[in-house]
Amino acid sequence: MRSLLLIPLLASLTLPAMAGDNTPDDAPVYGPRLEGFDYPWSLHRFELDSQQQSLEMMYMDVAPQGKSNGETVVLMHGKNFCAATWESTIKALTQKGYRVIAPDQIGFCKSSKPQHYQYSLHQLAANTNALLSHIGIERATIMGHSMGGMLATRYTLMYPEATHQLVLVDPIGLEDWKAKGVPWQSIDDWYESGKKASAEKMRTYQKETYYAGQWQPEYDRWVEMQAGMYRGEGRDINAWSQALTYDMVFTQPIVYEFGDLKVPTLLIVGDKDNTAVGKGLASKEIQKTLGHYDELGPKIAEQIPASTYVHFEDLGHSPQVQAPERFHAALLKWLNQGH
Template identity: 55%
Template sequence: MAKSRQALQEASSILPLPEYCMTKRLLTVLLAGKVRICCGNRVYLQVGRLRLRRLKNLIPFTGGAPMRAAKIAGVLMSLALSGTALAETPGYGQQLEGFAYPHPLLKFPFDSQGQSLEMGYMDVKPTGKANGRTAVLLHGKNFCAATWEDTIKGLSAAGYRVVAPDQIGFCTSTKPEHYQYSFQQLSMNTHALLEKLGIDKVSVVGHSTGGMLATRYALMYPKQTEKLVMVNPIGLEDWKALGVPYRSVDQWYERELKTTAEGIHAYEQKTYYDGRWKPEYDKWVDMLAGLNKGPGHKIVAWNSALIYDMIFTQPVFYEFPRLQVPTVLMIGDADTTAIGSDIAPPEVKAKIGNYKVLGKQVAQMIPGARLVEFKGKGHAPQMEDPQGFNKALVSELQ
């Protein structure tokens, strides 16, 4: 990466605008059509969906001494041959084969709805002084167990055993052709895993869709739930009751088949990170895009569609007052996530996904709930500010 950056800096410091424009055809051919060049007051180079995002994605070329076309081509060809900046989105297997998890990936085989299934999960021992407690981390819809990497590190250092499963239909777990998805079923699957591991009591931490699942788990297994923590959970409102149109499973499926890395990046930057982006997020885009690009992309898209239908039609919102366990809401207040906002009428879209308001409202609905707000953070505060998030989480779990 350092050599790639150096090559770009060299080009940007000596490349004059007129001559660069004249070499457009040559460079486009050399880089197999992956160059997009805009000539004008400034010139920009973009190479595919490249990992050049790590180099700010668009590199300005602002002039300098004259440069021969061959030298320009040579600089950019060396960049291409480095393989670092020009790598395309990888394609991963149906169960995310090929993507590296931060801890050993284990498998839990079990039978459900007449099928033999398996859940991928990580079971991480404490790295700090063991406190005898366990935290189970439940991922969101566009996330995997692996995206809890920094949270696992923080909890493990604080003495917790950490279990992070991939739910059925997600990431490293089975994606059935037919499955009656419900938060109750996913809760039962998670409970079966914990029973198999000999874990009687847990602190349940759920993010995004995992927050809805964590709520359902706490409602079903209050005696096994030591504490419930919801991190920017979706489901703090009932979108369909607020006027968001229904999308059929078939419509979700057609939408999911069109998933691309560019689309994931654009959506997450706008909705999850309030317009910001860090290089660390790139691998999570590659994870999702690679899963949707791989040989199992159709079954991945089908399960995704079934899961979206579950999320939209099975609200937990009305049951928040029934929670009987100590509950903490951890909310990045710049979050704007709302299922179906892309097809909602303008007047509906304007009033959904306002986490600055939703967090406070739901905290009032849950008996004895605590609210921890991360000012200016988006949908994933555990990824935007791992250190600050871990400090707050460990404090709330004590």
């Protein structure tokens, strides 16, 4: 296994808009593994053998600015996010002396997207633990957002001795959608719907869910990061990877295990968040019962033995992007308490 600096990325390509859509002629087109989209820090490559195939897990390893405090934070991205989305959080943490590791999970963004892979939260946690062992990190603060919150919880349950403390930011999986009445959907159906992804659809969804009905021009970067992979030759493999991982998060609930966490845990929630995987497949009556983070947050916090609960009444699913100064003030206050 090797850790190497990635060669400079090619500039993003542009392709003409397809007939009948609203894609601008100069919209970016990124490669299957997000080639052409620049990350804010150098990328490293972790080569691993998993499920009888050789894979590459890309990650940023960002040193502290100035004097190190000797601590490391590992950031786990969400399902519709990448390691790069943590940019402002990485800056905030490294300015306070933390070393930050931010990987792209297998199946996402710049990491390998195998056609055949048995995705599970356990497998992704094991991949991440192998990466950390490879670069000599024995114990770290584990921090996850959205799907990354599910993964960070699973990681902590699997590797409590390697977890100093846990931070969950609007994690999905605070409820069991299937048990609450959301019908299962086949991977093939997830795939077909995924191929129809567009920047317009992403922007509409993100505005209402991630940013509580508000929109700022800087959010477009994260829309285009995702949409650009669907405009080029990587559309099908990205839609397929997304389909496989939708099935993963839907069929592997974590909500029943929060009481088993043994490390200090910070749960941060935007009360306006309304995320619920598969909500559109459910009846109108069931949809009304899903994704109430203002209720789910305090309920889950009570189940976690050593928890601190912080919520923002006016924010949505991505508080670290929507209100970074407020978010990082709360995060750093908790971290500085020295759990």
